[in-house]
Amino acid sequence: MTRDAAIPDALIEALRDAQHVCVLTGAGVSAESGVPTFRDAQQGLWAEYDPHKLATPEGFLSDPSLTWEWYRWRRQLVSEVEPNPGHVALAKFERLVPKLTLVTQNVDGLHQRAGSTSVIEFHGNIFVDRCFAEGSIVEDSGSKELPTCPRCGSLARPGVVWFGEAIPGDAMDSAFAETAACDIFLSIGTSSQVYPAAGLVEIARSAGAVTAEINVEPTEDASIFDYVLAGRSGVILPKLLDSLSV
Ligand code: BV8
DSSP states (O other), X not given: OOOOOOOOHHHHHHHHTOSOEEEEEOTHHHHTTTOOOSTTOOOGGGTTSOHHHHTSHHHHHHOHHHHHHHHHHHHHHHHTOOOOHHHHHHHHHHHHSSOEEEEEOOOSOHHXXXXXXXXXXXXXXXXXXXXXXXXXXEOOOOOSSOOBOXXXXXXXXXXXXXXXXXXXXXXXXXXXXXXXXXXXXXXXXXXXXXXXXXXXXXXXXHTTOEEEEEESSOOTTGGGSSEEEESOHHHHHHHHHHHHHO
């Protein structure tokens, strides 16, 4: 049974005085909604597939039907779940502090469904289709066929950032700029294995920000954080919010 860490008073104090909080989230924040994390995404029929292969342009070109089946399975799964108290607490948090920037690696859109507005979708959104050749948004025809671009006829692909693909310029620039300007950086529910997202904490540290990690199991890099809170984000974040509102 996960025991969720108490929140150090010094961190609550720092959050109370914060002018700009920057939050990085990963799949762990959506786990309590029933969305499998990337690590344990390969359940059941997808167990034999390496997500790092499926989530690549090469994987798509070698078998676009398989890639679309995987993404439609994940879309269906996400459309059947609700944001959890962790998502909701971050949305309320945004209204409590002068400025909050939420950089998410999640493509599920659950932060926005919980009411968060200043969200940078660092790895895109699973419900958006894009032309594989031009990158422009393609209306989802809803057909079960392989979607194509109505302009150039090229295949359409899920609007996410695949391994080996660059982070969209605007997302990259604003995430780096906001992280370099924040006075508190929270890394929540991420294994901090995927770059450049995993490099944001270094930018925050070199900008003198206070840093904290919230994760059910401290990550390999936990020692670089000023505070490490072991526990479920869906339990710790509402507690954090309560302690800030008193
Ligand atoms: C690029 C979208 C270059 C698709 C994703 C430097 C060093 C080494 C490698 C690289 C490097 N720089 C670049 C690379 C290569 C690569 C990379 O980082 N590889 C890794 C595997 C080593 N990076 C890239 O390819 C990036 N692009 O570098 O382009 C370039 C530049 C210019 C021009 C051309 C190219 C692009 C990376 C983006 C890939 N797309 N997602 C999709 O979703 O289908 S990544 C995907 O995996 C997620 O978005 C996320 O980022 C990652 C999964 O990580 P997490 O979210 O952290 O999830 P995970 O399951 O791992 O962990 C869950 C955590 O939650 C755990 O710690 C667990 O303990 C915790 N947890 C569980 N339950 C809870 C909880 N915590 C709290 N509460 C709970 N209840």
